[in-house]
Amino acid sequence: MRCLWILSALAWVAKAAAQDITDDDSPKIEAHRFIIEFASGTHAKTKRDELSSTGIRVLEAFDSPLFSGASLETNNHTLESLLILPDIVAVWPNMQAYLIAPVKRQVAVDPTATAAHAVHWATGVDELHQQGVRGQGVKVGIVDTGVWYKHTALGAGFGPGFKVAGGWDLVGDGWVVGAEKKPDADPADEQGHGTHVAGILAGEDVSSGWVGVAPDASLYSYKVFGPGDGTDQATIIDAFLRAYEDGMDVITASIGGRGGFASNAWAVVASRIAAEGVVVTIGAGNSGNGGAYYASTGSSGEHVLSVASAEVKRDEVTGGGILRPSYFTSWGGLYDLSVKPDVAAPGTDVFSTWPGGDDNEFVLLSGTSMATPYVAGVAALYISKHGGRSVHGKGFARDLSMRIISTGASLPWLLYSGDADEAYRAPSQQVGGGLVDAAKVVGYRTSLELTRFGLNDTANFRANQGALVRNGGNETVRYSFEVERWAGVEMLKAFDGRDPGETPRIKYRAEIVPSNISARVTVPEEFVLGPGEERRAEFIFEAPEGVNQTALPAYGGRLLVKSNNGETVSVPYQGLAFNLQEQMESPFHGTYPWLRSTSAYSNKTTFNFELASGIQDFPMMFMKVKWGTREVRWDIYGSDFDEARDWEYPPVSGQRGYIGAATSWASAGKTSSFNPARHNASDTFSFPETDVARNALTTGGFTTAYYWFGKLGDGSVMAPGNYTMRFAVLLPFADPQLSESWKGLTTKFTVLPKIGNSTINRRGFW
Incomplete structure (x- = not known):
């Protein structure tokens, strides 16, 4: 050997x-590529042929009874426009892994x-190998x-x-x-x-x-x-x-x-x-x-x-x-x-x-x-x-x-x-x-049937939990119950005036210290099970008291199910001792989101979408969020957009002043800048972006970047004129139908003609 x-x-x-918490390890969205699922009963091949006939490229076919659908490539659709097509019940971006x-x-x-x-x-x-159990x-x-x-x-x-x-x-x-x-x-x-x-x-x-x-x-x-x-x-x-x-x-x-x-x-x-x-x-x-x-x-x-x-x-x-x-x-x-x-x-x-x-x-x-x-x-x-x-x-x-x-x-x-x-x-x-x-997995005769004990937060607290205790042995067994409390942590790095742009945020590992944050648990009385018998054990939790909710306290532990035959099994649990939606009402890190341009101007609101080196002028949005969000949107409306009057979910092109979803260069944030001689301007994905992890980590940590080159999700190009952009993230547990469920930046902006009314693009994508 x-x-x-x-x-x-x-x-x-x-x-x-060499990697650390400053690296952007977020999965990249594959440009113009989606995964779709067909409705039950849909003839998958016929549906894929139908999609192909409209110019959509079918890359892979999924014909399993567990998942019938396809992976696609299309320049003219967004998640939402695909989802309204007949017989499609779910759409995801095709993410890299x-x-x-x-x-x-x-x-x-x-x-x-x-x-x-x-x-x-x-x-x-080792013990199982000695018994001849080897798979x-x-x-x-x-x-x-x-x-x-x-x-x-x-x-x-x-x-x-x-x-x-x-x-x-x-x-x-x-x-x-x-x-x-x-x-x-x-x-x-x-x-x-x-x-x-x-x-x-x-x-x-x-x-x-x-x-x-x-x-x-x-x-x-x-x-x-x-x-x-x-x-x-x-x-x-x-x-x-x-x-x-x-x-x-x-x-x-x-x-x-x-x-x-x-x-x-x-x-x-x-x-x-x-x-x-x-x-x-x-x-x-x-x-x-x-x-x-x-x-x-x-x-x-x-x-x-x-x-x-x-x-x-x-x-x-x-x-x-x-x-x-x-x-x-x-x-x-x-x-x-x-x-x-x-x-x-x-x-x-x-x-x-x-x-x-x-x-x-x-x-x-x-x-x-x-x-x-x-x-x-x-x-x-x-x-x-x-x-x-x-x-x-x-x-x-x-x-x-x-x-x-x-x-x-x-x-x-x-x-x-x-x-x-x-x-x-x-x-x-x-x-x-x-x-x-x-050895316990294979040899224990006591088993539990349950769903995981997620206690949620204080606003959605799940106090009542249960597990089915089963005696799979040949002898009568007495069961008792105990609570084993594990370390709690206060997750929030509080606002620091020396670093106002990077706090507050979730602590990284070096900043976390253990603490005694625990829930009170009422456990069942002892009971006896004969061979093959089972009984449900009910546990009642009370959220931790006397904690500083603004410090974002998290807690957990496990419930021990102990038997008089020497077997002990357990159920881990975890929860948050605060109202998540309330504490994340301001979801952004520091002063984010930022609207920038390739020029030196901050919060610039006029763009001509030039991509040529030396005269580049397109909007760049930068974001750090303290908690993961189910959805990030960058929507474009007419200049008279009014949030209270016009917001609907999902927005529909041509209704309530909605023009369409912005797109982003897929490599934004993965490389320092867009170089038209080396990079593909059509390598974009369309909003909304779904299932976005938190990225507010630490000073010098990475920022999610979005570069908009002027195309919309349906493939059309922004014409000169006055518009409104709405960049927003969905709050935890929030109803996307409600305007107040979203936080972000809404601003009017102007699209200017390209310099000399040119259509400069060295790779011929406009």
């Missing part, structure tokens, strides 16, 4: 290590010291960069009879986002990320004794990346649906991007697959420095297991275990206050397979990318012992997910220094139900 760290091949790892790039922690590995990187002792996996007969789909299946620890082959038994390359070698795909039957890894994931899940090296979580499981590789770190949601959806149709028991993906909403297209499809009984694990993300409520995209799905990362290692002095959250793991929950992440698994300095010349190479990587396949492997162990959806039905993935969540071990608070503070327990917003325990 050869172990090494390949610096050249891990350029993206070094990049990830990225590898959850690992974080480099160690640059060399001792070839003889695999035991030093062992983690199964801490998760119960036999389970099919696991890996949606990633492919797998280097020639690796000796991954079976040294591809196809039936090999460890990597099948799969599909959905993009083709060398593919980059936006290019034509050339799918084929060979999902060989071009990068290494998917190979590392595969080893964690099911690798085995006999010579050293190193073994993955479920070494006898059959792997299926669904390659959605070329040599770069980007793909898109349409491609991921295609892969997930293919994996579902191929009969996977488990699907895992270490892919993401800033999100925090369960309504994005990928999260919706992943959740539907899980609702059919397939366990789905997706990484929570590596943006822990961003602080609380900074979740990822696909892992936000309602029925998906969102996996956080923990550090697991032996103490070299005492020989005991060191267990704590990984510093980089992203915090939840979601912006609608749903509970995420769900569970944690080893993700720091994880030893696994890597592609290389002798097909026997290994590296250490850190990230939720490593933790995610670990949990997928635990699910495979359970299925190999007890059966999957074919035995237990469509509710299986929900039930197994709750077993995984409810048997986790709490972790200590992680100080910014990297040390653990045992006086506090890490919050569920960081680690979900805690560190996964495979």
Whole structure:
């Protein structure tokens, strides 16, 4: 066995290590590209042909009973204009997605010291392996960069009879986002990320004794990346649906991007697959420095297991275990206050397979990318012992997910220094139900059936929660209930007169300190269940009192269900001890939004939309928001627009003075400026933008930028004249029909003729 760290091949790892909270890791919208879903009963092929006949380009067809639709490219539509077409029930922008790039922690590995990187002792996996539970007969789909299946620890082959038994390359070698795909039957890894994931899940090296979580499981590789770190949601959806149709028991993906909403297209499809009984694990993300409520995209799905990362290692002095959250793991929950992440698994300095010349190479990587396949492997162990959806039905993935969540071990608070503070327990917003325990997942006879305990905020407080307790054993068991309070945090960085433009905002990780913020909980009296019996346990919560609501206090913990046979399962809970809509009534950071121009003028209100270098003149909108918003709009009206009189949702072109939706250059904020000699002026997306994560992070942090070159969402070009622009974001929990639900900037502006009435464009797009 050869172990090494390949610096050249891990350029993206070094990049990830250099990233911090000032980087704009927001997913880019693919220009002019959408994902649509057809109404039930629609003949999908006929509908796609009909769309094609109108000039819309159909890029991919989705013909699954779980999701019937297509990905499209069109220059003449917006989300809203597509949604009003017959037989279309949902429309999303096609967002890019990225590898959850690992974080480099160690640059060399001792070839003889695999035991030093062992983690199964801490998760119960060793115990199951000793019992012969190794994932036999389970099919696991890996949606990633492919797998280097020639690796000796991954079976040294591809196809039936090999460890990597099948799969599909959905993009083709060398593919980059936006290019034509050339799918084929060979999902060989071009990068290494998917190979590392595969080893964690099911690798085995006999010579050293190193073994993955479920070494006898059959792997299926669904390659959605070329040599770069980007793909898109349409491609991921295609892969997930293919994996579902191929009969996977488990699907895992270490892919993401800033999100925090369960309504994005990928999260919706992943959740539907899980609702059919397939366990789905997706990484929570590596943006822990961003602080609380900074979740990822696909892992936000309602029925998906969102996996956080923990550090697991032996103490070299005492020989005991060191267990704590990984510093980089992203915090939840979601912006609608749903509970995420769900569970944690080893993700720091994880030893696994890597592609290389002798097909026997290994590296250490850190990230939720490593933790995610670990949990997928635990699910495979359970299925190999007890059966999957074919035995237990469509509710299986929900039930197994709750077993995984409810048997986790709490972790200590992680100080910014990297040390653990045992006086506090890490919050569920960081680690979900805690560190996964495979032996308990597989072996416990007590189980819980419930929905996640999201208590919401004080205005929408969900005081009454319940769980069905089931005794699956052969003996009578007595159950009692306790509350375990975990650390609370005050999330707000208050206004600072020394930094007025960058405060107030949500604290980033270095600023967060634990505090005793807790809800009062009334738990049930003890009760007894005979073999096979079940009973609902009711819990009544009271919101924390005596807190400073303006500091945005968040809290959480877990409810322990303890039995007299030694089994303890738990239910994590989380909530906000303030009125979110009230505290985010002013959603913008500092003095944002800003209207600027390529000229030196601030709040300039005349534009000629020239793009040529040296005479550029177009509006640029800059935004920082303190909380995620379901919708950002940039709408154009006539000059006499009156908010009280004319606002309607959604606005309709030609009615109430509405002219149309603005567009934005898709690379705004990703590069310093627009260069007509190098950049494509038609590379734009149309408003509204949906599911936008918060980006008010810290001094010097990134700002969301929108560059409007003068085209509207329907492809028309603004004519000279006087107009009104309305740039606004939707407040949390607000009704978009109401004008007061939106905050932003409304201003009159004038479109001037181009200089010399020219139509300058070096790439010929006007």
